Amino acid sequence: MRIGILDVNIKNKNPGQCWVCKQAIETGKLHSVVVMRYGKGQQAVFKLRAASGQAMTKKSGLKYRRLHLVDCLAKWLIALHHYRTEARRGRNGRPKGSGQLPQMSDEDRLVRRRLVRRRASTLRLVIKEEDDQRLVTLVERLKSLGEQMSVDVIEDMAHRDSKNIRLLNQQIRRVKEITDGEQTTAS
Ligand SMILES: [Zn+2]
Numbered sequence: 001m002r003i004g005i006l007d008v009n010i011k012n013k014n015p016g017q018c019w020v021c022k023q024a025i026e027t028g029k030l031h032s033v034v035v036m037r038y039g040k041g042q043q044a045v046f047k048l049r050a051a052s053g054q055a056m057t058k059k060s061g062l063k064y065r066r067l068h069l070v071d072c073l074a075k076w077l078i079a080l081h082h083y084r085t086e087a088r089r090g091r092n093g094r095p096k097g098s099g100q101l102p103q104m105s106d107e108d109r110l111v112r113r114r115l116v117r118r119r120a121s122t123l124r125l126v127i128k129e130e131d132d133q134r135l136v137t138l139v140e141r142l143k144s145l146g147e148q149m150s151v152d153v154i155e156d157m158a159h160r161d162s163k164n165i166r167l168l169n170q171q172i173r174r175v176k177e178i179t180d181g182e183q184t185t186a187s
Pocket residue numbers: 018019020021022023067068072
């Protein structure tokens with residue numbers, strides 16, 4: 001889980017405040033600053049604030065946490081990780097009925113999620129496989145997994161980049177050549 005950019009810093013002019021324990025971070029003391037919003041995210045917020053006259057400096061829109069190195073940084077990371085994982089679990093994917101998929105029972109949803117994951121990992125293997133026989137087996141598994149899914153996954157192709165789609169098609173063509181070749185030899 002990516003939290004942000006980790007800096008170590010020393011405040012020279014004014015003391016700071018620790019995000020976790022709320023105690024002072026004294027001047028001259030090494031402490032950590034974790035920048036959580038930067039780059040494009042920061043620019044977007046900066047533009048919004050600038051438009052409403054709230055951007056005081058170029059740094060407006062940056063989001064960061066100043067923390068004591070000892071104890072507080074570790075506590076904060078653990079808490080944040082826990083919070084984000086729980087939030088993800090709590091959401092349990094998209095709200096019911098909001099996606100491209102029809103309403104499903106919890107059990108169907110679970111089964112489907114497993115199939116989707118298994119198919120994704122099989123796809124990755126197919127793309128990398130160099131051995132003919134194993135490639136044939138993998139592509140067969142891929143077909144069978146596809147058949148087990150009552151609803152086709154539309155978004156899953158959309159998330160794959162064009163290079164991988166090309167590689168995948170190449171591999172499937174290769175399997176077709178291999179199996180066609182076998183049939184010709186057999187007859
Ligand atoms: Zn602290």
